[in-house]
Amino acid sequence: MKAQSLLLQTMLAGAGVLLAASAQATILTFDLDPGVPNYGDIPGSYGDNVNAASDAVGSYLVGNGYTPNVTTDYRTWQISTDTVAYNNLDFWATGYGDLINVAFSVTSSNHFAEITLVPEPGWAIRLNSFDVGGYYLADHPSSQVRILDGTSNTILIDYSPVTILGTGGTHSTFTPGLTHEGPLSIRFGYNDWNVGIDNINFDQVAVVPEPETYAMLLAGLGLVGFMARRRKQNV
Structure with missing residues (x-):
């Protein structure tokens, strides 16, 4: 036996293949150490191997459990050259609709933001939802929001063009409900750093x-x- x-x-x-019953979820809220100011870098380790409500760089909300087998990558891409311009995103506290503490592109024109969730071998990512808001309390029409395979950059879900809400203290919520074996990337703020992301809700799912x-x-x-x-x- x-x-x-x-x-x-x-x-x-x-x-x-993927076993839904083994899912565990974390929500990235970008509630960082108080020492991070507006325009400050999002720490590259924020969201890595989350196994508690807080760590040395910030705090998290818990969905179905923590995600100790997932790490995060933050990048700002240059559109004209299709290359990574900065290996980070920036932090901002308020003004992106009603969202509090967001991540956004390091620079404005000719760039976009990307967050990639990277599972360890034997695990996959389920992207449940995330919020996006427009600065300053303004709607941003014809914006791009895309979900891609983080290895091949193949587009898996394309919400573009989409109006990102912000007027009157609002925001847009996306609920892809997508499970993907391998790295999974969220791209947003195309040519517009006045679009910020918050509350990224994702699971780690065992591969069986x-x-x-x-x-x-x-x-x-x-x-x-x-x-x-x-x-x-x-x-």
Whole structure:
């Protein structure tokens, strides 16, 4: 029985699909150390391997649990060259609609912001929702908001063009509900640093076998059990 259990664990480790029941969620609120001022850099480690309500760089809200197997990357891209201009985003406290504490592009024209969620091997990302607001308390029409494969930059969901709300203390909420095995990127603020992001709600999801793979595993375990019985009979 122990041998069968060990075999199952080994085969599961090499398999490949997503198990929703194992999801754990974190919400990035960009509530950073009080020493970070407006225009200050979002710490590159904010959101890395979250396993508590706060760490050395900031605090988080908890969805279904923490995400200790996920790290975050922050980048500002230059549009004209399609290259990374800065390996960070900036912080701002208020004025992006009714959002408090947001991340936005380091510079304004010819740039956009990107946040990438990177799972460790054996885990995937489920992006539940995030908020985006317009500065200063203004709507920003014809904006771009995209979700991409963080490895190939293939667009998975494109909300563009979209009006980002901010007038009268409002904001826009996006609910992709997308599960993706591998890095997952959110791009926003295309040519407009007056668009900021907040409350990124994501899960880490364990990668396990597909139903067909389970059937093969069970068949394999049945064969192992049969061979074990034969061996016992022949002793």
